[in-house]
Amino acid sequence: MRPVIALCDANAFYCSCERVFDPTLIGRPLGVLSNNDGCIVARTPELKALGVAMGTPAFRVRHLLEQGVIDLRSSNYALYGDMSSRFMSVLEQFSPKVEVYSIDEAFVDLAGFPADQLHGIGADMKQRVQQWTGLPIGVGIANNKTLAKLANYAAKNYPATGGVVDLTDPVRQRRLMDITPVREVWGVGSRIGKRLDHWGIRTAGELSKCKPAWIRKEFSVVLERTVCELQGESCIPWEEEITGNKHQIICSRSFGQAVTTFDDLHAALVNFVDRACEKLRAQGKFSREALIMIRTDPYRDAPQHNANLTLSIPEPTCDTRRWLQLLRPGLEKIYREGFLYRKAGFMLVDLCDGTGFQADLWSEHVLPETPAMMTVMDAINRRYGKQTLKPAAVGLNERPWHMARKMLTPQYTTRWSDILKVNAKGQKYPSTFH
Structure with a gap:
């Protein structure tokens, strides 16, 4: 039986998520910004028509924003992640085999369906995702992934196709x-x-x-x-x-404003360690080597100091606490006072599962295990939201390294206080923007 694959790709995903909950944005030039409101990373066709390129710095179109010609939004990752999950759950109703390729696209196995039904199935996918999530998508169907991508390109660029192309x-x-x-x-x-x-x-x-x-x-x-x-x-x-194993997990981000103190830089790295180890456990993997990185701003006319340090432990682990024990003394070795740090990162390398690794001769443990405390912490965070439980060193108050998101919309689907309110006439009123 020849393979049949459908690639389902949401149109301007970040922008479409914003439009679902704010219909006044429909038909308007809209862009979504990168971390710290730096550059445009998602555009609607209306914004493209104005000649605004992908990656354009926000300050270059500030005059269009102030004139009311365009709209910009900060990246709302909580909203986009939840909408992506809903999108994928709809696709899973059409096939038991769905491979999530990115936050806004997935490959769906349609092998075994009659050839004359494939276009209709693609149309059903498009219609159901639109109806149940509000997201417009394109569907490309072919006998391998590359051709499915090509079919999806046609579905999104040729209106006469109706958003569905069967290229078998x-x-x-x-x-x-x-x-x-x-x-x-x-x-x-x-x-x-x-x-x-x-x-x-x-x-x-x-x-x-x-x-x-x-x-x-x-x-x-x-x-x-x-x-x-x-x-x-x-x-x-x-x-x-x-x-085979993935070779690394990295958590790295530019800061909302320059970090000048050791404590703030340490808190940022603690946050990255916490996130990286959570991802490691989600994959059922372990690591015994990591890399910490600190960076100053290369575009600023100021003294520069960039440094890396490798951290190692004798046996593989996924325990956040083990890496945090090494983090502070490691950072003390590479930190220098008087510099404006703009970015930091933590990377777990040489990942392994619970069997294929070189054990420590003096270790009491034959195989690495996930500590019970980490299992409980992950379960609570999955149920009540990310970082409901987190290392105390991250702190409770806003830090300079937190992302700058001045045009952030509410987290409509993941926070009770941000749920849309609907009056008796059926008009929707979004919660106040942050």
């Missing part, structure tokens, strides 16, 4: 590839696109006609795999079929 027909595949710029192929992008252009390869169709061995020689095995998929083969497995 080889004739339709060829027709679409011949008009699709090569840079729109999954995994190609701008840099590789320039090199392909040098060889006269400008469309997906021209790329599909290349010999895989030549592509591997001149480019990479990754692009060779892409070419094979454009030729109809299925080379990219489902995530659950991939064996």
Whole structure:
């Protein structure tokens, strides 16, 4: 049986989430900003039409905001994460096999459905997600992941498709590839696109006609795999079929304002350690080596001090407390007074599961275990919200390293105080913005 895969991708996901709860934004140029309200990371078609590029610094469009021409919002990760979960739960009603590729897109296994029903199933997916979550999506259907991505590109860029494209027909595949710029192929992008252009390869169709061995020689095995998929083969497995450990988990962020004291920098790193270890436990993994990083602002005309330090323990662990014991003395080694620190990070490396690792000769434990306290803490945080329980060193008050989010909307779906209020006439009134 040939594989059949649907790629479901939400349109301008961050912006669409904002519009669900504030209908006055529908039809208006809207952008969502990165951490600390720095750059635009999500745009509606209306904002794109004004020539505002992805990654544009917020200050460059401040005049448009003040004139009321555009709207900007700070990143509301709690809202986006919850809306993503709802989106994925709808897709799971169509297939037992759903691979979440990112916060706003997922691959859905449709193998076994009759070919003449695939477009209808895609339309049902689109309609149900729209009705149940308010999110507009595009659905691309094909026999492998690369072609499903290509079909999704057509679904989102050609209004006549109605947002659903079935590309299982080889004739339709060829027709679409011949008009699709090569840079729109999954995994190609701008840099590789320039090199392909040098060889006269400008469309997906021209790329599909290349010999895989030549592509591997001149480019990479990754692009060779892409070419094979454009030729109809299925080379990219489902995530659950991939064996092996992830190699690292990193939690890093730029600060809302420069950090100048040891205590504030330590509190920020404690927060990152807490989050990284929580992710580690969620994956059922352990680590015995980590890296802490501190950075000053390279764009500021001021003295610079960037430093890294590796932390090691004898046996693998996922216990937050073990890493916190090493964090403070480690930070004391690399911290220097008098500098304006703008970023810090904590990275767990060389991850392993409970079996494949080199044990410590003097350890009393044969296999690493998740401490009961960590299990209880994770359960409470899952039920009552992130960081309901957290290390005391993080502190309770607002810190300089917290993100600056001056245009943050309410957490409509995850905080009781932010739930929308509806009057008798059916008009929605959002809670006051933070």
